[in-house]
Amino acid sequence: MSSSRDKLMKEYATDQIVVEWEPRLCSHSHNCVRSLPQVFDDSRRPWVKVDAATADEVEAAVELCPSGALRTRRIGAPPIKREQPLEVCASANGPLLVSGSVRILDADGAVLYEGEKAALCRCGRSGNKPFCDGTHKEVGFRG
Ligand code: FES
Numbered sequence: 001m002s003s004s005r006d007k008l009m010k011e012y013a014t015d016q017i018v019v020e021w022e023p024r025l026c027s028h029s030h031n032c033v034r035s036l037p038q039v040f041d042d043s044r045r046p047w048v049k050v051d052a053a054t055a056d057e058v059e060a061a062v063e064l065c066p067s068g069a070l071r072t073r074r075i076g077a078p079p080i081k082r083e084q085p086l087e088v089c090a091s092a093n094g095p096l097l098v099s100g101s102v103r104i105l106d107a108d109g110a111v112l113y114e115g116e117k118a119a120l121c122r123c124g125r126s127g128n129k130p131f132c133d134g135t136h137k138e139v140g141f142r143g
């Protein structure tokens with residue numbers, strides 16, 4: 001069963017770049033906030049001010065997002081197709097970080113997500129399985 005939250009995606013744009021944010025995928029690593037706080041500030045609304053840095057800076061910060069919740073597109077440029085082998089990395093005390101072309105299915109075979117990155121829960125406590133929602137930090141997961 002899906003809800004409106006499942007499909008929620010927000011966009012923040014300038015005339016050069018669009019930042020897409022899909023909250024259901026966010027593992028709350030805060031890499032974006034640490035990397036470019038003038039653009040990404042989760043204590044502010046809207047939390048993304050895409051025009052507070054250059055498109056290159058925004059793109060570099062979004063590249064640090066481990067979950068695929070943040071993505072960018074350049075206006076007027078063809079999408080970049082990366083040929084990256086699928087990798088799964090058990091992060092220190094956190095989720096399984098998947099990179100490469102990935103399709104996540106539910107138990108019935110329905111596609112939950114298709115993209116280039118994902119953070120999958122391995123602590124067993126996420127409220128958004130199979131995705132990590134950052135709960136591992138609250139419960140002190142070690143592994
Ligand atoms: S690993 Fe992040 S919530 Fe389980």
